[in-house]
Amino acid sequence: MRxxxxxxxxxxxxxxxxxxFAAEKQGGILRMYHRDSPGSASIHEEATYSVNIPxxxxxxxxxxxxxxxxxxxxxxIVPDLAESWAWSGDNKTLSFKLRQGVKWHDGKPFTxxxxxxxxxxxxxxxxxxFRKNPRKxxxxxxxDVSTNxxxxxxxxxxxxxxxxxxxxASGYTPIYPCHVSPADMRTHPIGTGPFKFxxxxxxxxxxxxxxxxxxxxxxxxxxxxEFTIIPNRSTAILAFVAGKFDMTFPTxxxxxxxxxxxxxxxxxxCVVEPxxxxxxxxxxxxxxxxxxxxxxxxxxxxxxxxxxxxxxxxGQADIGGTMLPAxxxxxxxxxxxxxxxxxxxxxxxxxxxxxxxxxxKAGFGPDKHLQVKVSTRNIAVYRDPAVILIDQLKDxxxxxxxxxxxxxxxxxxxxxxxxxxxxxxxxxxVDDPDQSFYENYSCxxxxxxxxxxxxxxxxxxxQQSQETDVAKRKKLxxxxxxxxxxxxxxxxxxxxxxxxxxxxxxxxxxxxxxSSYNGYRYEDVWLDK
Amino acid sequence: MxxxxxxQLFAYLVRRLTLMLVTLFGISxxxxxLLRIVPGNIVDILFDAAGYVDPADKANLTRELGLDxxxxxxxxxxxxxxxxxxxxxxxxxxxxxxxxxxxxIPITARLAGLAIMFxxxxxxxxxxxxxxxxxxxxxxVLRVVSLSGxxxxxxxxxLLILMASVSLFGSxxxxxxxxxxxxxxxxxxxxxxxxxxxxxxxxxxxxxxSSMLEVLRQDYIRTARAKGASRASVNFHHAxxxxxLPVITVIGIEAAFLIGGLIVxxxxxxxxxxxxxxxxxxxxxxxxxxxNLVMLIALVVVTANFIxxxxxxxxxxxxxxxx
Numbered sequence: 116m117r118x119x120x121x122x123x124x125x126x127x128x129x130x131x132x133x134x135x136f137a138a139e140k141q142g143g144i145l146r147m148y149h150r151d152s153p154g155s156a157s158i159h160e161e162a163t164y165s166v167n168i169p170x171x172x173x174x175x176x177x178x179x180x181x182x183x184x185x186x187x188x189x190x191x192i193v194p195d196l197a198e199s200w201a202w203s204g205d206n207k208t209l210s211f212k213l214r215q216g217v218k219w220h221d222g223k224p225f226t227x228x229x230x231x232x233x234x235x236x237x238x239x240x241x242x243x244x245f246r247k248n249p250r251k252x253x254x255x256x257x258x259d260v261s262t263n264x265x266x267x268x269x270x271x272x273x274x275x276x277x278x279x280x281x282x283x284a285s286g287y288t289p290i291y292p293c294h295v296s297p298a299d300m301r302t303h304p305i306g307t308g309p310f311k312f313x314x315x316x317x318x319x320x321x322x323x324x325x326x327x328x329x330x331x332x333x334x335x336x337x338x339x340x341e342f343t344i345i346p347n348r349s350t351a352i353l354a355f356v357a358g359k360f361d362m363t364f365p366t367x368x369x370x371x372x373x374x375x376x377x378x379x380x381x382x383x384x385c386v387v388e389p390x391x392x393x394x395x396x397x398x399x400x401x402x403x404x405x406x407x408x409x410x411x412x413x414x415x416x417x418x419x420x421x422x423x424x425x426x427x428x429x430g431q432a433d434i435g436g437t438m439l440p441a442x443x444x445x446x447x448x449x450x451x452x453x454x455x456x457x458x459x460x461x462x463x464x465x466x467x468x469x470x471x472x473x474x475x476k477a478g479f480g481p482d483k484h485l486q487v488k489v490s491t492r493n494i495a496v497y498r499d500p501a502v503i504l505i506d507q508l509k510d511x512x513x514x515x516x517x518x519x520x521x522x523x524x525x526x527x528x529x530x531x532x533x534x535x536x537x538x539x540x541x542x543x544x545v546d547d548p549d550q551s552f553y554e555n556y557s558c559x560x561x562x563x564x565x566x567x568x569x570x571x572x573x574x575x576x577x578q579q580s581q582e583t584d585v586a587k588r589k590k591l592x593x594x595x596x597x598x599x600x601x602x603x604x605x606x607x608x609x610x611x612x613x614x615x616x617x618x619x620x621x622x623x624x625x626x627x628x629x630s631s632y633n634g635y636r637y638e639d640v641w642l643d644k
Numbered sequence: 645m646x647x648x649x650x651x652q653l654f655a656y657l658v659r660r661l662t663l664m665l666v667t668l669f670g671i672s673x674x675x676x677x678l679l680r681i682v683p684g685n686i687v688d689i690l691f692d693a694a695g696y697v698d699p700a701d702k703a704n705l706t707r708e709l710g711l712d713x714x715x716x717x718x719x720x721x722x723x724x725x726x727x728x729x730x731x732x733x734x735x736x737x738x739x740x741x742x743x744x745x746x747x748x749i750p751i752t753a754r755l756a757g758l759a760i761m762f763x764x765x766x767x768x769x770x771x772x773x774x775x776x777x778x779x780x781x782x783x784x785v786l787r788v789v790s791l792s793g794x795x796x797x798x799x800x801x802x803l804l805i806l807m808a809s810v811s812l813f814g815s816x817x818x819x820x821x822x823x824x825x826x827x828x829x830x831x832x833x834x835x836x837x838x839x840x841x842x843x844x845x846x847x848x849x850x851x852x853x854s855s856m857l858e859v860l861r862q863d864y865i866r867t868a869r870a871k872g873a874s875r876a877s878v879n880f881h882h883a884x885x886x887x888x889l890p891v892i893t894v895i896g897i898e899a900a901f902l903i904g905g906l907i908v909x910x911x912x913x914x915x916x917x918x919x920x921x922x923x924x925x926x927x928x929x930x931x932x933x934x935x936n937l938v939m940l941i942a943l944v945v946v947t948a949n950f951i952x953x954x955x956x957x958x959x960x961x962x963x964x965x966x967x
Contacts (some may be wrong), residue, residue, distance in 0.1 A: 152924060153692060154736060162695040246705055249695055302738055317737045317744065318924050319916040343915045346924075350818070353806050354914075357816045379810070523684025523929060526692050561696035 139336050139623070143642035147362045148351040149342040152318045155301035158289055159237065162249040164542075164632050167286045168365060169321045169342050171635040172335075173220075174289030174306035177211055177230065177268075178280065182636050185388075185628045188279075188445055189585075192284045196225065196307065206275035206583060213266040217330045219292045220311045227262040230433050234260040234270070245297050252553060252560060256580075275530035277588075278549035285545045286633040309335035310345045318344055329638075336623070338639035348372070356380045361621050361642070366390045366631045370428050376616050384641035385432055385616040389443040390631040391546055394423075394500050396606045397537040397564050399527065404485055405535060409473040411603035414536075415458040416470035417511045423503055424609050433610045434459070435595040438553055440610055443628040445546050448593035456600045470511040478511045488518040491538040492525045500608060501538040516552055529564045539564065541605075546629035548592045552576045556604055567604040590594035620644040660953070664946045671942045676719050679931055684892035685711065686735045686929040693764065709735055722935060732932035736925075741932045745918065745940070752910070752917035756902050763844035764895055768884075770845075771852025773892075776879050778857060793846025798905045802839040802912035809835075819915045832915075840909040844898045851894045862886075867908070876902035889960060896952030900945040 153166045176199040184191040194200070197211035217225040235241040238254045256276045261269050269592040270279065282288060295305045304312050307330070310323035321342040325335055343360070345351040352372055355363050366388065368376060373385055398405045398414065405411055419606070424432040433439075436453060438446040453459050458466055471480075479485045487508075491501040498519060505515035515536070520528055529537060543551050553576060556559055558568035575595050582588035600607070615626050620643045627634040684686035687705050691698070706712050710721070725732055771917050774786040817831035843869035859865065868882045903919055909961040910920035918937060956963045 154928075155738075244704075246708075247691060247698075247701060298738065315737075316916070317734075318921055343914070347914065348910050349803055350806060350914050352910055353810050353816055354818050357810045357814060357818075359816065359818055521684060522692055522927075523689045526696065527684070527688050561698055 139639075139641040140643060141336050141641070142338050145337050145340045145362065145621070145637065145640060145642065146360045147342050148345045148354060148360050149321065149349070150348075150364045151346050151369050151631055152344050153315075153321075156304045156312065156315050156321075157245070157301040158235075158287060159250070159291065159298065160247045160297070160301065164286075164366075164635075166631050168635045169315075169323070169340075170304060170310055170312075171286045171289070172294060172310040172340060172637045173304050173312050174291075174308045175217075176284060176286075176288050176290060177213075178284045178285050179286075179636065180630075180633045182634060182639055183623070183625045185625055186443065186445070187281075187284070187627060187630050187633055192280060194418050196290055200280070206277070208269050209272070209279060210267065210269040213268065214330065215266055216498075218308050218328060218621055219294075219307055220326060221292075221295075223292065224413075225290075225292075225307050226265040227268045228265075229293045230268045230290055231260045231262050233289075233291045236291070236297070243297055246301075246380055250287060252557075253550065255553070262394065266363050273492045274577075275583065276299070277583050278545075278547045278550065278580060281547045282550065284596075284633070285630070286635060287544050306578065309636065310337075310340060314340070317566075320344060331638065334640040337637065340637060341567060344562050345387045347607065352376060353613045355383075358618070362617040362624070363615055365615045365626060365635070366613040368616055370431050370612070370614065373614040373616070376614075380616070382619050383616045384619055384621075385614055386626050387612050387614045388626050389433060389439060389610055389612050389626045390542070391444070391610070391629050392542040392631070393435075393437070393439075394496075394538070394540055394608045395612050396504070396608065397534070397539045398603060398605070399532055399535050399537075399565065400603075401532060402535075403486070403567055404477070407477050408603070410485070412457060413470040413473040413477070413511050414508070414513075415600070415603045415606045416466040416473070417459065417507055417513075418458050418504075418608060419463045419464075419507055420459075422507070423500055426503060427499055428612060431612050433612070436600050436607055437555070437611050438548065438596055439543070439546055439593065439629050444610075446548055446589060446592045446596075448596055450630075451595060452597060456597055458606070459600070467510050474512045481512065484512045484514045485495065486514050487516070487535050489515040489536045489538060490518040490520055490528065491536040493521055494517045497538055497540060504538060504608070508532055532566070537564075539605075542631070544630060544632040548576075548588075548595070549580050552595065553581075556599060565605055567599075567602070568596075569602065569604075572598055572602075660950055664950065665944055668939065668942055672939060673719070675938045676722065676937055677715070679929065679934060680715060682929075684929060686931065687711065689928055690736075716724045722932075726936070726939070731936045734925075734933050735930045736928050736933075741936050744921070744933060745936060748916060748918045748921050749940075751915060752906060752919055754833055755837055755840070755906060755909070755915065755917060756899070758833055758897065759841035759844065759902060759905075760899055762834075763848050763898065764839055766841075767845040767848025768852050768880065768888075768891060771849040772856055772879060772884055773854045774849065775856035775860060776875075787853075788959035790846040790849045792851075793842050794850075796842065797908075798840050798843060799908040799912050801842060802836065802909055805835060805839055806912065817913065817914060821916075832913075836909050836913040836915060839913070840902065840905040843905065844895075844902070847898065848891060848894060852887065852891050855890045856883055859883045859887040885959070889956060892952055892955055892959065896948055903941055 145476040149169060151165055154161055156170050158166050158170055177195060178192050178200065181191045181193045193501040196214055196217060198214050200209060202209055213227055219225055232241065234254065236243055236245060237248065237251060238257060239248065239251060256273050258271045258273050258612045261271060289306065291300060291307050309326055309329045311326045313322035315321045315326050324339040325337060346636045354360055356376060361483065373387065376383060377385060398411055400406055400411060420434045424430060434562045435447050438444055440447045460466060489501050489505055491497040501517055505517060508515045528534060541555060554562050556563060556567055557576060558573055572595060575591060579588050581597060582591060617624055622641050622643050623639040625634060686709065687702050689704060690705065710718065723776045734741050734744050737744060770786055774783045806816050817835045820828065823829040823832055865878060865883055867897050868878050906917065906919035907923050910917045922934065922937045
């Protein structure tokens with residue numbers, strides 16, 4: 116009896132004083148600033164989390180990453196509009212049983228036809244077309260999507276692809292309504308999600324309001340979410356410090372700025388997490404001088420990655436290959452393996468000595484430097500590492516000249532192969548090799564900017580993609596990643612980390628550690644005030 | 645004689661209005677051609693956000709936006725629409741350009757009006773005070789203030805004001821479309837207006853001072869003083885009235901150039917006005933928005949110049965509008 120009383124006392128104490136035990140409060144508007152004015156409100160047509168963050172709360176997926184688990188993995192995938200899923204015995208059919216009684220925000224019922232419509236459009240099989248379809252390649256292995264009645268759908272695959280479920284759980288994969296055109300979805304999105312779209316005033320604000328008929332009873336906790344668009348970072352941070360906003364734009368506070376925030380708003384809750392965005396070098400290997408593998412290898416050997424991280428992130432970033440480094444990343448090769456790749460060893464002096472020998476072999480030296488333009492976008496996160504890169508290249512007889520390219524001209528320029536060296540950032544929406552390898556290194560991918568094409572590696576891509584044994588797949592992925600770095604396909608400099616802050620009364624926020632695209636449903640967020 | 649004067653004024657008005665139309669036509673051609681000459685277009689930028697450029701999708705979008713047509717046809721289509729009050733659709737938001745531009749005009753107009761008022765109400769009196777106290781300590785102080793006004797970039801001044809507001813009051817005057825109190829309304833409009841108007845005020849003050857110094861040395865001022873006119877009457881009635889013409893000219897020019905300062909101020913104070921919108925539209929190469937906004941600004945500038953010219957005659961009866 117005494118122990119029962121003691122237990123009751125502990126529970127009461129925890130309920131009273133431990134925030135984790137406190138009941139979620141209903142109501143209130145979450146005020147957040149937005150870093151820029153998104154091009155449209157259609158998640159499927161954009162490739163930036165400037166769109167995911169404000170519009171993911173409007174939608175549901177078939178499945179999604181559990182929103183309070185920071186690391187996305189196959190184990191953290193939970194049902195959303197699908198009640199359950201199952202793989203066929205040959206792993207070539209993924210079927211879903213859909214939730215019944217779900218309504219779109221305009222009152223129409225959600226059925227399997229909406230799921231089919233969405234994926235037919237994504238695969239380019241529909242009469243209705245997206246203006247842009249940046250993730251069409253995600254569904255290359257899907258033959259078709261079939262329905263069985265109103266509440267069952269099946270994805271019929273050309274070959275097994277266990278990663279498909281991971282792609283379907285991404286914030287980039289919401290289900291769209293059949294009865295709303297892509298043009299309307301760009302300006303006035305209709306979803307089934309916890310928040311309804313109210314308005315999107317370009318360069319001004321985005322407003323969402325609570326969906327009172329949300330199929331998850333009792334959710335969301337908030338009455339609405341308001342995003343004020345403030346492109347000027349200093350103004351935005353000052354406004355957060357002054358209490359005008361409950362939360363900063365997620366993963367948008369740089370490490371130096373984070374120090375300012377913590378000084379001026381000591382009560383703010385701030386976290387720094389990996390964002391699964393790599394800063395890398397794109398090398399035009401189709402024309403001189405970088406068609407010479409020795410010069411490309413010298414380039415890779417010249418990199419002092421720790422110096423980049425120390426200058427730009429005060430030490431808070433990670434060194435890795437294509438896949439996001441551990442512990443946040445699921446697929447990164449072990450450190451011992453990474454250090455065997457040329458340029459990743461800890462002795463920078465020795466690496467550069469080797470690089471100089473390679474340069475001399477290619478005909479360059481102290482008296483004959485290689486003159487090269489280092490192209491990059493006119494955005495600070497691109498420009499700053501490009502300047503450090505130019506400085507480091509001096510050590511191996513390469514004189515780099517910064518070629519700053521306006522955003523409007525960046526992709527046309529690299530598509531024309533009108534560059535020698537470029538500094539680029541690559542974001543991965545899903546921490547899965549299928550997304551990263553096929554998108555960035557596959558021979559026919561639109562986003563394979565360097566046109567790196569290695570048929571042997573391509574076969575390995577398919578092999579790992581079909582492997583259902585996670586341990587075996589991991590081993591394959593490590594070998595591929597190592598080979599990509601050794602081929603200097605797109606030398607990875609570092610994987611950045613960014614900060615997010617919120618006021619202490621904002622509860623239920625989880626910043627995901629291996630993707631900055633999937634954690635913005637906001638149905639569990641509440642305000643303790 | 646009076647009829648002759650009226651007809652001369654009418655002829656002058658017709659001439660000026662014709663000149664205004666020719667200027668606007670010239671600007672419309674220049675902005676239209678320039679926008680299409682600068683590297684990068686809306687289609688590339690829309691694809692930039694998607695991270696790739698697909699030639700087939702790009703061709704479709706180019707056709708959808710009417711950018712595959714010859715430039716002359718595009719121009720005539722735009723001008724034809726403009727003359728009928730149809731400004732077209734924003735390429736980015738896909739909303740009517742008029743709906744995007746109209747709500748922003750009052751915000752910027754309010755800000756610009758307040759900035760000009762601030763500039764005139766501070767610059768002219770201080771310029772007069774500085775001139776009549778030439779060589780005094782007060783004159784030196786005011787000249788230093790005016791010099792600093794000309795030297796401080798408005799974005800820097802704006803940020804400084806925001807930082808000071810946060811550290812002193814724990815709040816900041818960031819734009820809110822529905823201010824709850826008059827103090828909030830004051831803060832969200834007047835503080836940015838002061839930030840942007842400070843430079844104009846400094847310039848107005850310097851022009852007023854130098855113009856006043858010139859007038860104060862005139863014989864008729866000495867005569868007025870000799871006749872026993874009060875100091876205030878001499879300074880403001882006799883001197884300022886004659887010194888004001890160059891000041892009006894400068895204020896008119898400054899009003900035209902204010903848009904440049906407003907771009908920065910609207911960005912720093914996050915005010916959703918026309919100036920910031922123009923920059924964003926330019927970044928996106930949102931042709932319908934940029935073209936129509938530039939035309940609107942051009943119209944404001946030529947009208948301001950016209951009004952200034954008309955004001956000359958009101959302020960100085962010696963000026964006559966003849967050939």
